[in-house]
Amino acid sequence: MAGYAKLWSGITESSLWAGSKEARLLFVTMLARADSTGFVEAAPSGLARIANLTREETELGLNELMSPDLESKSKVAEGRRVAIVPRGYCVVNYEEYRARRDDDARRDYMRAYMKDYRSGVNSVNSGKPCKSPLAQAEAEAEAEAEAEADKKKETAAKPPPKPRDDILSDLRLSGASIYGRDDKSAWKKLVEREGKEAVQIAIVNLITVGNKAGMADVVREMQAAKLRPFAQPKEKSITDLVAMCPGPHVTKDNRPDWEATLKTWGWDALVDGATALRKLNPSQPIWHNVMMTWLDENYED
Numbered sequence: 001m002a003g004y005a006k007l008w009s010g011i012t013e014s015s016l017w018a019g020s021k022e023a024r025l026l027f028v029t030m031l032a033r034a035d036s037t038g039f040v041e042a043a044p045s046g047l048a049r050i051a052n053l054t055r056e057e058t059e060l061g062l063n064e065l066m067s068p069d070l071e072s073k074s075k076v077a078e079g080r081r082v083a084i085v086p087r088g089y090c091v092v093n094y095e096e097y098r099a100r101r102d103d104d105a106r107r108d109y110m111r112a113y114m115k116d117y118r119s120g121v122n123s124v125n126s127g128k129p130c131k132s133p134l135a136q137a138e139a140e141a142e143a144e145a146e147a148e149a150d151k152k153k154e155t156a157a158k159p160p161p162k163p164r165d166d167i168l169s170d171l172r173l174s175g176a177s178i179y180g181r182d183d184k185s186a187w188k189k190l191v192e193r194e195g196k197e198a199v200q201i202a203i204v205n206l207i208t209v210g211n212k213a214g215m216a217d218v219v220r221e222m223q224a225a226k227l228r229p230f231a232q233p234k235e236k237s238i239t240d241l242v243a244m245c246p247g248p249h250v251t252k253d254n255r256p257d258w259e260a261t262l263k264t265w266g267w268d269a270l271v272d273g274a275t276a277l278r279k280l281n282p283s284q285p286i287w288h289n290v291m292m293t294w295l296d297e298n299y300e301d
Contacts, residue, residue, distance in 0.1 A: 015071040016081065022061035026051050027081060030091055038094025041087055062089075167191055173246035173285065174200045175207035177214045186215055194222060200243035201225075208239070210252050236267045245274035249285040257288050261295070269299050 011017060016027060029051040030040045042050065048058040065082040072079030077092045084090075168184055171191075178187055191199050202221040203213045211217060238258045242248050250258050262270055273294045277286045 014073065015069055015079075018071075019064055020060065022053060022057045023064040025053065026058065026061035027065055030082065030089065031094075034091050034094060038091040039085065040089045040091065042089070047089075167196060169282070170196070170246040171200065171203065174203045174242055175213045176203050176218065177212060183215065190215070190219070197243050198222060200246065201239055204239045204242045204250065208250060208252055208255055236262075238262055241267075241270055241274065245271060245278065247278045247284075247286040248274055248291065249287050254288050261288070261292065265295050265299060269295060273298070 016024060026047065029047070033040050033042065033050065040047075044058050044062065045055060047053075047062075048055050051058065051061075053061070062082065066080055066084070068077075069079030069081070072081075074093050074096065077083065080092055082089050083092055168178055168187060171187060172178055176187065178184060187199075199218060199222070202218045202225065205225070206213045206217055206221055238248070238250055238255060241258075241262070242250055248258065270291070273291050274286060276298075277290060277294055
């Protein structure tokens with residue numbers, strides 16, 4: 001919510017005005033950006049951009065505003081004007097500045113009201129609601145705060161999104177060629193009949209030796225695998241990894257590197273790495289060098 005602040009003429013006679021121009025400009029900027037409690041949500045770089053100051057000038061102004069001022073008329077916090085708080089800064093004496101602003105608003109309203117009253121324009125008898133600008137602003141601020149609180153409650157009440165489980169996307173990551181609505185329907189029926197893991201193993205076997213992985217190719221590969229003795233290795237292989245965790249980019253050329261990594265790090269480490277990397281970017285293939293970097297950072301050899 002945007003805020004506002006009035007400047008009173010006495011500021012030009014204060015010890016602040018006798019300080020550096022960076023501190024003066026920064027303090028006025030923070031008054032304009034503060035909420036109703038005096039909180040300014042900003043980092044030093046953000047304040048520099050808002051106040052049109054360099055980073056060095058901003059740090060100089062902040063140091064001055066956060067330092068004790070023995071000549072300040074206010075003795076709160078030894079005359080400090082700004083304090084660091086979580087997520088930003090707080091104008092120390094903001095309640096006093098706001099009280100002055102409110103008093104000025106009331107006086108301005110009463111002055112205008114009496115002027116209209118003397119001239120015969122009495123808002124009380126005009127049939128229009130008589131609410132001061134200050135009261136109107138406070139009512140609007142309260143309504144906005146309540147709306148923001150309701151929005152946060154509504155957001156917090158929403159259940160977390162369910163984990164993604166798209167069979168066709170998993171098959172595409174494995175290397176399957178899937179085109180058109182009819183083709184998608186046929187792939188889903190194949191998965192329902194043969195099982196997702198068996199279909200993915202057939203796809204990876206085809207891609208590894210440089211063949212295409214269309215529907216007919218996969219069906220033929222699955223039929224041939226059933227006729228081959230010991231088609232499924234007893235120990236876990238890179239083919240099993242890709243079938244279980246679609247995403248690792250395994251080709252005929254880099255398969256030896258993947259197999260060496262499996263032998264060095266073990267099955268569980270590669271499954272953990274593939275699962276974690278896929279969560280970070282579901283649509284991005286997992287390159288071998290990316291997997292090695294993840295293993296180096298998360299596992300001890």
